[in-house]
Amino acid sequence: MINNYTISSTEKFQISDIQFNKDGLVPVISQCVHTGVILMMAWMNKEALKKTIDTNDMYYFSRSRQKLWQKGETSGHFQKLHELRLDCDNDTILALIEQTGSACHTGAKSCFFKSTKDIHND
Secondary structure, eight states, X not given: OGGGOOOOOOOOOOGGGOOOOTXXXXXXXXXXXXXXXXXXXXXXXHHHHHHHHHHSBOEEEETTTTEEEETTTTTSOOEEEEEEEXXXXXXXXXXXXXXXXXXXXXXXXXXXXXXXXXOOOO
């Protein structure tokens, strides 16, 4: 649970600090602000990032559709932004969010429901 540890986040960052990839995108990992559960990973471009910051609603960039999308716009499973954090290499964003409903398009709470836990290597 997120309440069991503290992350000191005292260093501010600007959009200009972010190292977007050659396609102008940055990976964003969404984490529940209340439980610490990792919910999903998606991509943002600068437009999605600015819209997310301006509205406190999570917007991403769809690589397959080549357009901006708001999480929950079709499912009703919205994400509300609490805080954005930038990693030490400036190339990955952690979004602390409040999730309404399921995060995964499959209906699962988290997109990370597959595991190697019971797989044995022969």
